[in-house]
Amino acid sequence: MKRVWMSLGMVTLIWLVNFAGSSRPHVTFRVHVQTESRGLSSKQAFPVRLTHPDEAIMVNAIPEVSESDISDVESWPSDDEGLVLRVHFAPHGAQALSNATYQDQGKVMVVFLNGRLIYAPIIDMNISNGTLTIPRGVLPVEVAELETMLKKR
Secondary structure, eight states, rough: OOHHHHHHHHHHHHHOOOOTTTTOOOEEEEEEEEEEOOTTTTTEEEEEEETEEEEEEEEEEOSOOOGGGGEEEEEOOOOSSEEEEEEEEHHHHHHHHHHHHHHHTTTTEEEETEEEEEEOBBBSSOSSSSSEEEEEEEOOHHHHHHHHHTTOO
């Protein structure tokens, strides 16, 4: 019986050593669309503070697309600050983005990367090619995290 407990302890110790500190970083990429705040609960919408223009809006709590919809990313230096990020979506995400940008023209599309608001344009055209370009402000470490996440799939 003592051998069984020692064996179990050894297996547990090996498992802990192998997995300690090796949790992969969780990357989030979420695209939400502005909504009316009247009559919606906090489970349906949440407030976002924009800086240009300086105003608070409500966005749908459920994102139109997320990191699970991304098929590829590419980046290059921005003329202003940080990097330009081009996000390519798999077919499901491409269709969801197309539907949102077709139906919600005139509203604000809010893009979060790891919980940080990185882009908030007014939707003025349909994005039907499955590609969303963030024109500035993305950090190199954020691009590296996205690329690592995609490689691990």
